[in-house]
Structure formats: C-alpha cells, structure tokens
Amino acid sequence: MDAAFTAEQDEIRRTLRDLLTRHAGPGEIRAAVRTAEGHDPALWRRLAQGLGLPGLALPEEYGGAGCTPTELALACEETGRALLPSPLLATAVLAAPLITALGTPSQRAGLLPRIADGTLTAALAVPGGSMAAALGLTGDNRFAPWSGGGRAGGIQARHGDGGWRLYGEADRVLDGHSAGLLLVAAHTGGYPRSRTLLFLVPTESHVRAEVSSGAPTEVPTDVPSGTEGLTRTRLTSLDETRPLARVELRDTPAALLGADADTADVCGALAATGHTAAAVLAAEAVGAAAGALERTVAYVKEREQFGRAIGSFQAVKHRLADLYVRVEAARSAAYYAAWDPAAGPLALAQALETARTVAGEAVQLHGGIGFTWEHEAHLYVKRAAADELLFGPVHRLRDHAAVRAGLFGDVPSRALAHEVAV
Secondary structure: OOOOOOHHHHHHHHHHHHHHHHHOOHHHHHHHHOOOOOOOHHHHHHHHHHOOHHHOOOOHHHOOOOOOHHHHHHHHHHHHHOOOOOOHHHHHHHHHHHHHHHOOHHHHHHHHHHHHOOOOOEEEEOHHHOHHHHOOOOOOOOOOHHHOOOOOOOEEEEEEOOEEEEEEEEEEEEOOOOOOEEEEEEEEOOOOOOEEEEEEEEOOHHHHHHHHHOOOOOOOOOOOOOOOOEEEEEOOOOOOOOOEEEEEEEEEEEEEOOOOOOOOOHHHHHHHHHHHHHHHHHHHHHHHHHHHHHHHHHHHHHOEEOOEEHHHOHHHHHHHHHHHHHHHHHHHHHHHHHHOHHHHHHHHHHHHHHHHHHHHHHHHHHHHHHHOOOOOHHHHHHHHHHHHHHHOOHHHHHHHHHHHOOOOOOOOHHHHHHHHHO
C-alpha cells in the first residue's frame, strides 16, 4: 500500500481549502444555516459545477470524475474543517451510491448526471431515525427491526394497480427538507415474504418526470412541485450545520429503485454504502477536530495571563500535544478506511471520539469566551455530539466491528441485532 497522495488528490484538498477559507468563515456559516435550504445555494453551485464535488466518486459515463472514495474523503475532510453545511453528505455519500448499485439503467441515466452537476440533491429517509442501523454500522441490518417490520411504525409500502404507495414517517432525515429526491426505505410483504425495499419519491415536478421516464423531460410550468401525500418539516436540530427533517408519507406514490422487488439486495447495498460512508464521515470528523484544534492553538498564542501567553504554560502545551496525537491517529485511521472501506466503522468510532474530546478541550482552553453563543467553539461541540447521535454511538460501532471480526466467538446475528435494537 502506497500511503502517499497523488498530485491530483493534493490539488483537490488545496483548492477546496482555499475556496472555503474565502467563502465559508464563521459568519458565512451562521448566515447559511438560517436560509430555507439550510446551506448557501450559491456556494453549493460553485462546489458542484466548479469543483465537481458531488460527482467525484461517480462513474464518468454519468458525468462524474470516476475517482475513488479517497478523493471524496479528502474533500469531506476540508468541509468538516469548515463545518460547512451542504447537501454533499446526503447526496453524494448516501444517496448516489445506492442509485448506482440498485437503480435500473434508465434511473441511473436520468438521475446520476444531475446529481453529478449539483442540480439535483437527494436524501436517504429511513424510519425511526435509525440511520446507523440501516447502514449496518451498529448491527446486522438484515435482522434488526429498523425498517418497522410488520409491526406498527416504520414506513409501509403496498403495490396496487396504480403502482407503489407509501405510508408512514421518517424522523431525522439529513437534508430531507430541501432535497429534490428522497430515497425512502419501506417495508413490504407479509410473512414469509417480508422484506425492505428502497423507493424514489421525487419532491419536484421535473424530477418526477425523470423518475418515471428515466430521461430528462420538459414539464409544463403549471405543474405544481411536491408529491401527493408528502409532508416535510424541518426540525430544530442540535447542530444547525446538519439540517434534519421529518418526512411524512400518506398514501404517497413512489417508484421502486431497481427493476425487480424480489431480487433486489437492499440490505446488502445499504451495508456496502454504510462502510464507505463511515470512512468518509470519519475523514469529515477528523477535519472538524483539526479545525477546532487549529483555532485553539491560535487562541492560546494570543491570550495572555500573568503577563505571558497561556500557550507558553507547560500544562497547556501538554494538553494540546495530547490532542494533536489524537487527531493524527484518527486521521491515519480515516485514510486507511478510505482505501479499505471495511475498516470504516472502526475509523468512524475513533474519529467521532476524537472530535468529541478535541471540541470539549477547545471550549475549556478558550475559557469563558468558549461558552458564549457568539464564539464558534460551541459549533464544534454540537457537530461532534450530533454526529454521534446520528451515526453512532461510539461503543456500538466498536461492538459491532468486534463481533464481525470474531472477537466474541460465534454470536448469532439475530441475537446481536436484538441487542443493538434494544
């Protein structure tokens, strides 16, 4: 394994860091999260059309760059450093790989080019706010009841003469309030053919035409946007830079992702996507931890006490040195996971723990100012806590990774799934 980055990879990181330094400072971030979209649409267009971030890991035949997850991880490390609110994670890391893996040729041809150029954003909606379980990060998603099963709750799908219809709701859908396309995980079929499938629910009129035909279609301007029976509500989230939404479906028409409901390996595709997403998320969390550490180092060099900078005190130096070691260790794990996604969950656990520790120490070392609403230190604390709630917790990520590695001997998958669900 050659751990050195190529010139192209270094250029991606450098270009993106320069752009975000100029256009994604703390003031711009605060303004962006208060928009209706939850991000800066103008900056998103620059990132998508100028740098091609959403299409980095998409095949060239669909307008992507044909890169590996490593390039996407490097890009997300820089967006994490700036705490940038954007649809990149929900669209390029979670939704696009599922469309690539399960979609029909017409669905891929109709949707992926628009995802690659940034004109279409997407979100993955799973019931119960169980994103980590659905992606197979904290348990075996084939047996865990994250999709609602045949019991009350979750999202149910039924097939009739008019096609597929969905009923239910999903909480904590990342960027679900603004996405032009929803990928909805729904349960269908009774015993013994119970299974979970993925469905496409367009939220814009022109996207509905593309989902149904598989190719861009001109739609009259008097066709209203939105989908029958679909309600999306933006929630008040712990981390404003991670906008979440509640998606309610009431007899909502949907299109099956893929051609055959009986042969689609949805859980397998979700687990594969989850491992790659964990590696990218780990890099993003490392970027956030590094950003918090850099701001803290700059502050202790300027803040004076007893006539000298507090950064000159040995106790402060030791604390910062410990944080630096944590960040570099987590960065190494994240880079390895980008090369081998199977290590993604463990790398994510280490990165989330590092981000939480560094953010907490940053607040402490900033002193009283770090606790104020006006200072950006609290934004790093919220990002670390919110990510662990959405994709963790850390101890369950490690527990499931240990079981998969056989450290606990032979543990029945169903027993593990039940334990994780509880």
